[in-house]
Amino acid sequence: MLWAGATGLHAQATSQVTTTTVRGRVEVIGSEGKEKTRHRAIPGTVVWLMPITGAGSEATAAAPANPSANPRLVQKNKSFDPHILVVPVVSMVDFPNHDPFFHNVFSLFEGKRFDLGLYEAGTTRTVRFDRLGISYIFCNIHPEMSAVVITMATPLYAISNRDGQLSLAGVPYGRYMLHVWSEGMGPENAQPLTREITIAENASSLGVIRVPEANGQRMAHKNKYGRDYDEPTPNNSVYKQQR
Numbered sequence: 001m002l003w004a005g006a007t008g009l010h011a012q013a014t015s016q017v018t019t020t021t022v023r024g025r026v027e028v029i030g031s032e033g034k035e036k037t038r039h040r041a042i043p044g045t046v047v048w049l050m051p052i053t054g055a056g057s058e059a060t061a062a063a064p065a066n067p068s069a070n071p072r073l074v075q076k077n078k079s080f081d082p083h084i085l086v087v088p089v090v091s092m093v094d095f096p097n098h099d100p101f102f103h104n105v106f107s108l109f110e111g112k113r114f115d116l117g118l119y120e121a122g123t124t125r126t127v128r129f130d131r132l133g134i135s136y137i138f139c140n141i142h143p144e145m146s147a148v149v150i151t152m153a154t155p156l157y158a159i160s161n162r163d164g165q166l167s168l169a170g171v172p173y174g175r176y177m178l179h180v181w182s183e184g185m186g187p188e189n190a191q192p193l194t195r196e197i198t199i200a201e202n203a204s205s206l207g208v209i210r211v212p213e214a215n216g217q218r219m220a221h222k223n224k225y226g227r228d229y230d231e232p233t234p235n236n237s238v239y240k241q242q243r
Helices: none
Strands: 002-004 019-029 045-051 074-076 079-081 084-088 091-096 105-107 124-129 133-139 146-152 157-159 165-172 174-182 193-199 205-212
Touching: 019 045, 045 084, 045 146, 045 165, 045 205, 074 091, 084 091, 084 157, 157 165, 174 205
Parallel strands: 019 205, 084 146
Antiparallel strands: 002 205, 019 165, 045 157, 045 174, 074 079, 091 124, 105 133, 133 146, 174 193
């Protein structure tokens, strides 16, 4: 991953204001290290800031979860919605099945490890994400299904939009460790890339964040047993809609 233009957007705040909006832009590079043309899809990218001790410490606490509504990763049309979900550590996340057939959601990667087993249409399973990190989420029946849950201990994060733009509001001036995760990194590189930055009145831009291209629509992975999926999806009555 390469970085460019680390400072270049001046904060609009006066010297009395201690927070600013931090912005950046995601671009795609190829394996040869050259920037891809603009028509190539920009992979979903998440950046977050962790204050370095003594700098911006007021931003270290994660935003409290709404006790009346858990975050949800909905299974519908053999896909997860949303595809990328960011939650505070210790969040309870619901996994409702809105498809007319069974799913088996699991994660065996660096973040939260779990296996929800087979559960039918109209039912919901819930997982407590009590470990910081990146969880790659799959279905053991449908290999085309994938999602990512990023559990963090800071409210200072942003997910890139379709144009690759990033914006983090209310960032206190100070020193931070910047973390970057992108879909093009894949499960084999679960650890986000990091570097130290300083946010100040004349330094409130992340510049251009260059990330690898995502490898197609399906994130390459094995099933929960570490084996290749059967193709096509098993045509077995246990996976069909219950009448």
